[in-house]
Amino acid sequence: MVLSVVSLGAQTREVTGFTAENSVFVKDFGAIPDDGQSDTEQITKAIRHAHANNKKYVVLEKGIYNLKGNNGKAPTIYVKGVENLKLIGQVTDNGQPATTLEVNLPLTNEEGVKFSRHIDWRGSKNIGLENIVFDLNPRFSTSGKVVAVDQVDKRVEVEIFEGMSHFEGMKCFSANAWDLKTRTLLHQDALTINMKESYFDNLWHRVERPGKVVYAIKNMPFYDKLKVGDGMSWHYAARTTSGISILFDDCEGLTLNNLHIYNSITLSIKTYDTRDITIRKVSIMPEGNSLAVGPRDGIHLSNSRGVLTVDSLYVKGVRWDPFVSRVNFVTIDEIVDANTIVSLYTAAGKAETMFQIGDQVTFWCGDRPVKRALSGVKILDSRGKKRHSLQFEEPLPAEAKKGTLISPPTWDKATITNSVFEDNFGTAIVWENENCVMENNVFRNNAYHAIGFGTTSLNTGAFGENIVVRNNHFVSNGWINKYSGIYGGAITTFEHHRAFSNEPYNTKILIEGNTFEDMRFNEEMGAIGIKNAQDVTIRNNIYRNIKNKVLIDKASTKNIMNED
Numbered sequence: 001m002v003l004s005v006v007s008l009g010a011q012t013r014e015v016t017g018f019t020a021e022n023s024v025f026v027k028d029f030g031a032i033p034d035d036g037q038s039d040t041e042q043i044t045k046a047i048r049h050a051h052a053n054n055k056k057y058v059v060l061e062k063g064i065y066n067l068k069g070n071n072g073k074a075p076t077i078y079v080k081g082v083e084n085l086k087l088i089g090q091v092t093d094n095g096q097p098a099t100t101l102e103v104n105l106p107l108t109n110e111e112g113v114k115f116s117r118h119i120d121w122r123g124s125k126n127i128g129l130e131n132i133v134f135d136l137n138p139r140f141s142t143s144g145k146v147v148a149v150d151q152v153d154k155r156v157e158v159e160i161f162e163g164m165s166h167f168e169g170m171k172c173f174s175a176n177a178w179d180l181k182t183r184t185l186l187h188q189d190a191l192t193i194n195m196k197e198s199y200f201d202n203l204w205h206r207v208e209r210p211g212k213v214v215y216a217i218k219n220m221p222f223y224d225k226l227k228v229g230d231g232m233s234w235h236y237a238a239r240t241t242s243g244i245s246i247l248f249d250d251c252e253g254l255t256l257n258n259l260h261i262y263n264s265i266t267l268s269i270k271t272y273d274t275r276d277i278t279i280r281k282v283s284i285m286p287e288g289n290s291l292a293v294g295p296r297d298g299i300h301l302s303n304s305r306g307v308l309t310v311d312s313l314y315v316k317g318v319r320w321d322p323f324v325s326r327v328n329f330v331t332i333d334e335i336v337d338a339n340t341i342v343s344l345y346t347a348a349g350k351a352e353t354m355f356q357i358g359d360q361v362t363f364w365c366g367d368r369p370v371k372r373a374l375s376g377v378k379i380l381d382s383r384g385k386k387r388h389s390l391q392f393e394e395p396l397p398a399e400a401k402k403g404t405l406i407s408p409p410t411w412d413k414a415t416i417t418n419s420v421f422e423d424n425f426g427t428a429i430v431w432e433n434e435n436c437v438m439e440n441n442v443f444r445n446n447a448y449h450a451i452g453f454g455t456t457s458l459n460t461g462a463f464g465e466n467i468v469v470r471n472n473h474f475v476s477n478g479w480i481n482k483y484s485g486i487y488g489g490a491i492t493t494f495e496h497h498r499a500f501s502n503e504p505y506n507t508k509i510l511i512e513g514n515t516f517e518d519m520r521f522n523e524e525m526g527a528i529g530i531k532n533a534q535d536v537t538i539r540n541n542i543y544r545n546i547k548n549k550v551l552i553d554k555a556s557t558k559n560i561m562n563e564d
Contacts (some may be wrong), residue, residue: 305412313419516544
């Protein structure tokens with residue numbers, strides 16, 4: 001095979017160390033942009049060739065590469081066991097990504113969606129994606145304008161915007177209402193949240209309107225929440241587990257730089273068991289006439305550790321939480337002796353990487369969380385469940401017993417800076433980890449809390465510890481209180497897990513120098529709401545048009561210093 005030699009001009013100026021000698025070009029393996037043919041196999045071959053020959057870059061040209069999944073195969077680019085390799089595209093004159101990876105699948109409701117990721121990357125080290133747009137054509141969502149509402153017939157008609165996908169018999173998942181003048185979320189509940197399963201049997205049907213594309217749906221409980229002129233978005237396959245756009249599993253040294261994601265079937269980016277992650281200039285946002293991107297999280301990091309750097313991230317129009325970092329809780333199944341336990345867990349994660357000798361494991365018991373260093377780890381024959389024998393350098397905490405929850409370490413250091421989260425129907429940042437600085441970010445018009453620390457659901461955790469929230473701008477967040485009781489629309493600490501009640505396990509949190517604006521939605525919500533926490537300092541923040549500045553639940557907190 002004769003490999004290409006290219007002139008390196010402005011389009012690749014952002015890639016440090018790029019040369020023809022250390023790169024592989026996908027066109028040499030038959031991947032040609034803009035020809036409408038599937039490039040999945042050809043790009044995968046180029047990546048394998050680069051790894052086998054110690055190349056640093058796999059280079060995509062400007063244009064659209066189609067991922068079709070021909071002959072019944074999945075469209076996914078699957079990579080495993082490579083090192084020191086980046087998949088890079090081109091940029092426009094102003095530095096925006098000019099290369100697109102586009103998944104092409106026939107439109108269908110969730111029952112018909114096959115495994116449909118753009119990229120599935122596993123067991124690899126020092127890897128990355130750069131200068132790429134990720135999209136679907138057709139997109140698995142649509143947007144339009146409400147043109148008729150019949151309160152008696154419980155019927156809604158929507159004119160689909162030009163260029164938006166649609167098909168007879170669409171389901172209506174994760175629907176939201178929008179202000180079309182500002183293209184921002186309307187301050188109301190999600191149109192399809194907490195609905196009975198039977199409602200999803202109602203389908204959209206085409207209505208004949210000359211020169212227009214109009215669909216109608218009946219008997220959905222949102223007919224009385226919409227008015228003519230509102231915008232509306234919805235998705236087709238929100239509950240499938242196969243529609244994650246980009247997945248990384250058991251990787252180390254991951255860099256995502258200058259990426260755009262316009263549409264996702266479910267989550268946009270997810271990582272499992274991945275160490276050291278850098279996310280720079282990543283945008284998850286609607287494009288063209290779209291109002292929304294996806295029906296699930298924007299970025300979800302699970303059981304990660306090491307160093308996290310997030311800078312200049314932009315997320316708009318996701319139905320759930322834009323940015324989530326969690327670690328799995330693990331249950332003590334048996335106390336063997338003063339220093340040894342057997343653990344049991346069923347959540348996703350690799351038994352081989354979850355616990356490692358030297359780890360500081362957190363025990364969630366007593367008045368405050370306690371850490372113990374691991375001196376021995378053994379994976380046991382689990383018969384389908386994941387179990388470890390864990391030996392610690394020091395005796396177990398006195399309060400530890402069968403059923404106590406523990407968790408492995410997470411980030412040694414994490415920073416989230418210069419990022420924007422707006423018009424998302426969720427909590428902008430769900431942070432259930434430790435050691436994070438959140439600084440110089442903007443949170444605007446997110447339906448739930450802008451930042452949430454603490455457990456949110458079963459089998460996930462843990463709590464926020466050693467956190468700094470500084471110099472951020474919070475505008476009009478939290479018009480819906482996701483939970484009952486006292487919470488913050490901008491920043492909240494909380495506990496929402498059946499294993500806990502009033503424990504103050506969110507610890508060592510500093511909230512200073514932030515600006516809070518336009519949050520006067522209900523009596524329960526403050527700009528800041530503190531529950532289930534201790535050692536929290538609040539100072540030097542600015543409040544404008546705020547109903548409640550700081551609300552503190554005395555029953556579940558201690559040592560809260562509020563200087564505002």
